[in-house]
Structure formats: C-alpha cells, structure tokens
Amino acid sequence: MGKKIIIVTILLAIVAGVGFLANYLLSVQRYKDMIANITYVNVNASDVPDGTYIGDYDAGYISAKVEVAVENGMITNITLLEHHNERGKSAEGIVNEIVAKQKIDVEAVSGATNSSIVIKKAVDNALSNVNSYPALD
Numbered sequence: 001m002g003k004k005i006i007i008v009t010i011l012l013a014i015v016a017g018v019g020f021l022a023n024y025l026l027s028v029q030r031y032k033d034m035i036a037n038i039t040y041v042n043v044n045a046s047d048v049p050d051g052t053y054i055g056d057y058d059a060g061y062i063s064a065k066v067e068v069a070v071e072n073g074m075i076t077n078i079t080l081l082e083h084h085n086e087r088g089k090s091a092e093g094i095v096n097e098i099v100a101k102q103k104i105d106v107e108a109v110s111g112a113t114n115s116s117i118v119i120k121k122a123v124d125n126a127l128s129n130v131n132s133y134p135a136l137d
Contacts, residue, residue, distance in 0.1 A: 031060045035114050038121050040104050041128035046073035048127055054081075055126025057118050061086060064115075064122040066095070075099050078123060088115025098123055 038059075048070045056065040065082040068075060078095035085091070091112035098106055104124050108116035 027060070034059045035062075035117055038117055040120065040124045042104055042124065043127040045070050045075045045102060045127065048073075053126040053129070055122045055124070055129065056082075057121040057125055059114070059118050062088060062115050062118045064119045066119065066122045066126055068123055068126040070127070075102055075127075080119065083115070083119065085112075085115045085118075088112035091115035091119055094119050095123070 038057075050071050052067055052069045054065065054067055057063065063082065063084045064080065067079040067081055069077040069079075075098065078099055080092055080095055083089075083092055088109075089112070091109045092115075094106065094109055094116050098104055098120070104120050104127075106120070108120075
C-alpha cells in the first residue's frame with residue numbers, strides 16, 4: 001500500500017511539474033509575441049502642446065512608465081519613472097538618445113533590446129495620448 005502512495009505522489013508531482021512548465025512556456029511565448037508586435041505611432045513633438053505627459057507600457061516581463069516634457073515643439077526631457085526589467089537596465093539610457101534625436105524610433109541598446117522597445121513604446125504612448133491625458137503643467 002505504501003509503495004502505491006509513493007508512486008501516485010511521484011506521478012502527481014510530475015504532472016504538476018509538466019503543467020507549470022507548459023504554463024511558463026506559453027507565458028514566455030505571449031511575451032515574445034507582444035514585443036514582436038509593438039508598433040509606434042511616432043507622433044511629431046512639434047504637434048504636441050507644451051507640457052509634461054505620462055506614458056507607460058507593460059509587456060508582462062518588462063514594463064516602463066515615463067514622463068515626457070515637451071516645450072516649443074521639442075522633447076526637452078524624458079524621466080523614467082518605472083522600469084521593471086530582467087537584464088535590461090542598460091536600456092534606460094535610450095531616453096537620452098530619444099531626446100537628442102527628437103524621435104522615438106532610435107536604435108535599441110544592444111543586449112537590452114526588449115527593454116529598449118518597451119521604453120520607446122512608453123514614450124510613444126505618452127506623446128500619442130496627449131488628448132486623453134492632458135499635460136501635467
């Protein structure tokens with residue numbers, strides 16, 4: 001009788017493990033698909049009224065929230081309010097590149113591509129939703 005209980009317990013543990021693994025793999029695939037399908041509106045800052053705008057994007061494993069300042073038709077500052085990442089901390093410098101080049105679709109930081117994409121999408125959301133979320137100033 002004791003042997004049957006041990007075998008059933010082991011089988012249940014294996015089934016549970018396979019279930020958790022399958023769920024994890026599906027979650028990773030959804031995350032990869034979400035990242036691959038991100039597109040940018042690419043709003044021109046000259047079309048955005050002066051002010052400070054909040055934008056965010058959550059891709060599951062990586063998320064970002066930014067505050068974008070626009071003055072005289074130019075992006076003058078981007079503050080990264082939140083950045084939840086795995087190994088993508090180096091992507092945080094991309095906000096300086098966006099300000100310098102005055103465009104969202106700048107090259108991703110090598111080794112932190114997904115974090116770069118998520119941060120850029122948060123900036124894109126801040127500037128493309130200005131009518132939904134009025135400036136903080």
